Amino acid sequence: MNGNTIIFYMLAALAMVSGLLAVTSRQIFRAAVFLLFSLIGVAGLYFWMEYNFIAAVQIVVYVGGITVLIIFSIFLTQQAGELLPKQKAGRQLMAALAAFCGFALVLLQVLQHNFKITVQQPAPDMTAIGTQMMGIDEWGYALPFEVISILLLAALVGCIVIALPAPKEEAGAGI
Amino acid sequence: MWSFSDIANNLHQWLYANVGSTWATVIEMVLAGIAVITLFAVLGLVLVLMERKVSAWMQIRLGPNRVGPKGMLQSFADTLKLMVKEGFTPGGADKFLFNFAPYLSIIVAMLLMAPIAFAKNFQLWNINIGVLYISAISSISVISILMAGWASNNKYSLVGAMRSGAQIVSYELSAGLSVITIVVLAGSLNIPDIIHSQANGWWIFKGHIPVLIAFVIFIIAVTAETNRAPFDMAEAESELTAGFHTEYSGMKFALFFLAEYVNVFIVCAIGATLFLGGWMPLHIGSWEGFNRVMDYIPSSLWFFGKIFLLIFLIMWFRWSFPRLRIDQLLNLEWKYLLPISMINLLLATVMAIGGWHF
């Protein structure tokens, strides 16, 4: 067991333990913070594999974006500081069952897949990632990128329309 | 002539020759950690004193002048006071998160130190996505503020944390866009590559008006991101007592305080790397003699000189401008800085494609 393996197990333990705590915690803010640690653990695993770009994107999107959004919505909720009510035994059972099914499915795949041990490949060059993202040839992502852009643009416009102040009533319309 | 990179290389070779690779790695990690912590301590002492002296002179005062010669030891006295103070945890607070938040803020600051090139070939971690790494990690720092504000169980802290969150999330955009301007021109995210692209002139001189605009926007946005006046709404003393760290005392408060100053140092280091050429000495065209003289100044001195210049600029802002209201703050970002930096990025891209910079 060398240093590399130790670091892997530490990161994996961080991701899994904090994931478990996020589910079992009865304070919603703590659950969000543990979720954050779990995501950071996953990002750490990417760093460990030297896929720095994916790790950075994981942190930017999940930690800097989504978790902050979750925490904001917790702040804006009434009675966010109180303990969550305990769930009914039946519901807990069902949730555990669902989680177990998911876990079993993943485990089955992992065990069945024939992993080949490869030599350490150099992490992909940033320029390669950039050109791939904008490429229009066989492995290019230009079209999905543009489609997602349009989706996000529609979402933005929708937000602005919702946030607009209601149009003023015509003068003398309602007496 | 000795330099930081030579010392580091010699140490590295000596360790590998004498104690084997695993232990050498462990020892190097410990040494790097000690170096970063020492740098933090020195920065805390120097920057607090600098801030107090600068603010005093700008407000026609004398500033600290009693402890030690010309008040130079004032920050040692302050540190001693903070160390012996009781670190009190309020009764209604969420104990775990309350005590964890200051450490998270300092850990984030330490992580940000990793890819900064302090001198020629002297860097903790030469990561290929340096600039992206910095902007990713710095987005975690908002979590520690939100955590502290929430865990204090105090309405001032919570309001401070909310304001800080809104502010950091919005100003990250224009800071990121102005960083991307330089990335577009340099053609790399790697910090040594960006510095080497400035060997024949710093970007602020080479890049014409788009880089100048990007520099101004960068300075404004990072001032907001580090929660300093005129954007110190998160800790606005006159409205929120101290914002998110109202309930903190003793060393835990000191960690927040230190993290604030270290963050200022880091953003100034990034600004110096991107716009002022990192550790590159100042070269002017074909003045051979002048360039030769400039080369004799060590690269680390160049880098720290540039950083402290930018820190002084940010302190100058702090002691000149009044605090913004939250609506003015968000107006400034979303109506002015963001559109300008987007158009600016477009201009810079056209310039980079056309190769119109020097």
Next chain:
Amino acid sequence: MFLKTYIKDIYTGVTSLLKGMRRTGYYFTHHKEIITQQYPDNRATLNLPERFKGEVVMTHDTNNEHACTGCTACELACPNATIKIITKFDITPEGKKKKAIDKFVYHLELCTMCNLCVEACPTGAIKMDQTFEHSVFDRSRLTKILNQPGSKIREGVE
């Protein structure tokens, strides 16, 4: 039109900020402007501003005469009852009774240095002094009698 005001806003904003920075930068580089008084180090050479107000005093000339007629205008003007004038009746040489002050009682501990008494005085008998080292061990010693013992009103002051 919109673009014009937008650019104008940015221009005026930046110029006004630069103006502010110029002022603070001037102070930063000109240490002669520093106004801090390092009291008590410079106690001998202390330079107090003209409008600094320390306490109310009554001016007496060399003949131990003051200008207070005991009209109580200052007592009425005082917003927090700092001044209490106790009057007596002198017998003039012509055998007439004349009102004069017995004691001008001044409670320094209540005084806010608002200067209203000095402005109210019709004869200019009292003024604000610049002494400020007023600390004593007993509160009662802050109650002062401003007219000196044996003093009397100056001739011709009505």
